[in-house]
Amino acid sequence: MTKHFNPLVFKSEGGGDADPVEVVTTALSDLTKSVDDRLKKLEAKGEPEKKDGKDKKDDEIDVKSLSERLDKIEAKSKRPEVTAGDEQKDLETKALASYIRTGSDAEVKAAASDSAVDGGWLVLPTIDTAIRERMTDISPMRTLAEVVSIGSSEYQRFYSMGKRGAQWVAERDDRPQDTARPELIKHSYGVMELYAAPAATRQLLDDAAVDIAGWLIRNATHDFSETEGEAFLRGDGIGGKPKGLLTYDCTNEKDFVRAWGKFQYTPAGHASAPTDANLITALVKLVASLRRPYKPNARFVMNSNTAVRLRTIVDSNGRYLWAPTGNLIDGIEHPLLGYPVVIDDEFDDIGASTFPIAFGDFNQGYVVVDRAGIRITRDEVTQKGRILFDTYKRVGGGAGDFNSVKFMKVVAS
16 A cells, blocks of 8 residues: 655654644644744834844745745645545455456556465455455344454463452461462364355456446355354354354353353243243343343344244233334344344244343354455356356354353243
């Protein structure tokens, strides 16, 4: 990316960055005052030709210099701001479209600062960002979970299992030599390949009216997001899949009692068909089971069918348990018992031994790991008359803090 020289360095007195508008305003005011002062001196009657060894002509030169500086600053302050990111995005999109249509990488090399030497090309940075943003819109788990980008094949983090070791002692009691120590648990999240190969005919690519770069982005986005969204919930961790949130063991034991690596569930009160009263009680208990540190960012997650069922629950006076405004099915946040609701149709329907509702802080409960870069290789040899675009990314995922998310399970107790 071309760097533009900026003659104005905006720094505050404390050494930090200052507000550019305030800096320009102050500079204009100071220069205007300086020019006015010098003009008044020159116009004053009886002013000596020399002052402090300096000719009057020198003062006139200084005034001219100050005036020129003032004009430049005024011009800069009125100049429309150009967003470098928009220019770069347009350049990269055109380069990608040229590569897709012709196979020529000349424009890609000119636009990108990072290309691969092994035959594939990284999707240009701005376009890569666009793909990720669209996947966030489509996949609820990407919105809910913590998303980490890495440059290696594995991401590791540690969880501290704090144990209380402090003890009360009297003045003359012996102090214990050893108390309980915190335990560290390491989690590793690998990234595996997610692959798609959208294809187009040569005639389609020759049609200049087609937004071919936009087509590729939408195609890859839709394909990747549906596949990974399902895996983040139900992936078995085998064959390159992430381990999904709903595939971990779940017991009814409380925090600090059950073994780490298991989630906690609240029973729905019936083995297969909980009543409205059962569901209301279970929801209240579900919220109560999540400890206070996780509640500020907590929300419910369920599918559309479960949401409709809860939406129809009324009390003896005809008042609804959950009365959201707006469209129920779109996944807009509607408060249920004071907490937002996210619709994810990958969740279970209400049925025997299912987990139709989850509640908690999913940002702490699940981690999505992205290997930086999505790669595209143009293939016009494999299928005659068709151009294939081998597109792949590397992604992984897994549970994080097992205390941060709770589930409702359809069981009697």
